[in-house]
Amino acid sequence: QKEVEQDPGPLSVPEGAIVSLNCTYSNSAFQYFMWYRQYSRKGPELLMYTYSSGNKEDGRFTAQVDKSSKYISLFIRDSQPSDSATYLCAMKAVLIGRGGTSYGKLTFGQGTILTVHP
C-alpha cells in the first residue's frame, strides 16, 4: 500500500463547476500538507500549504485537512479553463539528518489530471 493515495482521474468538468480533489495517507508522521499544481511540461508549483486540521481558503481554492481520518481535500470553486492541470497532493514529514539538522521530506500522491472545458 502506498503511503499517499490519490485518484488519478482524469476529471473533466464544465467551466464554473466546483471541483473536489482528495488524498488519503497512512503515515502518522506527516505534519504538513500541500497541494501542487503542475501544468504540462512544467515543474510543480505550490498552491496551498497547511499544517493543522481544518480549512484554509485562498481565493477560489479551499484546502481541508482531517488528521483523524488521514484525509485531505482541495476544492476549487468557479473552475476556469486555466485551472486545467495536474493536481498533486503532498505530505511532509520532518526528519533529522546526519549532523542533527532537520529537513522536510515530501511524499506525493499520483496526481489528478483535471480538465475544465468552456
Added chain:
Amino acid sequence: GAGVSQSPSNKVTEKGKDVELRCDPISGHTALYWYRQSLGQGLEFLIYFQGNSAPDKSGLPSDRFSAERTGGSVSTLTIQRTQQEDSAVYLCASSSPGATGELFFGEGSRLTVL
C-alpha cells in the same frame, strides 16, 4: 537566477550510455532535492542535499544513480549505463534550510532512453 534552473530540458540517449543532469538552485537555498516523475505517476524522492552533503540518499533506485553538489550550489545527477526504465522527468527543487521551507521546483529534465 530567479528560479531553479535545470539542464538539459530534454535528453535522448541510447541504452547503456551515461547521462548527467544539472540543477542550479535558487541563490541562497541550501537545501536541494531530486525527484523523479515517471509517466502518469507522482513524484518519487531520490536524494536530499543540505549544503554539499547528502544526509538522505534513500530514494536512489540503484548504484547506477549518483549525485553530487559542489560549492553548496549546483548539483549533478548522474545515471550510469542507462536502462529504458530510467526514462522519466527528473525534477530538482530547492528551499531555504529547515523543515518548513517551501520547495521551489525547476521545470525538469525529460530523459528518454531508447
